[in-house]
Amino acid sequence: MRVLLVGAGRWGANHLRVLREVGAAVWVADPAPERRAWAIAQGVDPARVAGDFRAALGAVDAVDVVTPADSHAGIVEASLGAGRHCFVEKPLALTAAQGRRLAALAAAAGRVLQVGHILRFHPVTAVLRRALAAGDIGAVRFATARFSGLKRPRTDVGITHTDAIHHFDLFAHLLDRPATGVTAVQRDFLGRGLDDFSVTLVDYGGVPVLVEADYFVPGPVRECVIAGERGSLAADYGAFTVTRFRGEHRRLSGRAWDAVETGTEPLPVGTDEPLRLELECFADACAGRRPCPAPAEDGIAALEIVEAAATAARLRRTISLNEARTLP
Secondary structure, eight states, rough: OOOEEOOOOOHHHHHHHHHHTTOOOOEEESSOOHHHHHHTTTOOOGEEEOOOOGGGGGGEEEEEEEHHHHHHHHHHHHHTTTTTTEEEESSSSSSSHHHHHHHHHHHHHTEEEEEGGGGSSHHHHHHHHHHHTTTOOOOOEEEEEEEEEEEEOSSOOHHHHIHHHHHHHHHHHHHSSOOOOEEEEEETOOOSSSOOOEEEEEETTEEEEEEEESSSSSSSSSEEEEETTTTTEETTTTTEEEEEEEEEEEEEEEEEEEEEEEEEEEEOOOOOOOOHHHHHHHHHHHHHHSSSSSHHHHHHHHOOOOHHHHHHHHTOEEHHHHHHHHOO
């Protein structure tokens, strides 16, 4: 497949490496001369390197967008308009409304529009899904998740938009149900006009999930815990580990309960690179070998949670997703 990589920054460099590893013919577009020079130094044919992505659209089958979030909608719209399949890093767009427009354009063009919700493709997620499907911990009661660590803040969107969104999509995927309500606290400690700390409680049809994201604590931290009736699953995405804790509460008499632990077990986790799995799935979807595994509609759902969280934080109350869609 002939792929145009738009954006050759830090994460774009990983895309370039993986695209070449899976055998794609790669073009690169980046407005920064130093990034174009870097791509050429990596062995990309200078004739396949451009400052404006539009100059290369006619030469490729698909476009891989790895640029700041505020540029996603324009690049994807132009690429779909040229009849190209699109992979776009999360978030799909700045707003859910933009995302809906892009989804409609992709459907009208009959092209794949895949969103880069990479945790879906992580080997840890595959283990969690199998354990949940097997009922290893019984019915899920609640979950907690953290995506944090001291790092340079992004300048295009806030922490909820760029980091918490990973877990918003992950739990929709793990629990196989949409979000119905949101409560949130957001802070702008650095005074940039963008949140750099957020705590969001998302109700996935009766299962509350608490998601924390920030730029300040030691890290990186990429983890979640899922608590069920008969135990819990603790996952560390950075370490590629999942541990199953077996245990439950048993009533003794009256209001007295006992906590009974029955064992701890590390579950085997694969070591495949999530980005490689993600881009291989995109190539398969473009070739018609499988459905798109992270379609635009799922990217829109994650953006709706982001927007609901911002509204809930501003209003200082819980709001439903239906209500959030009607509020400014």
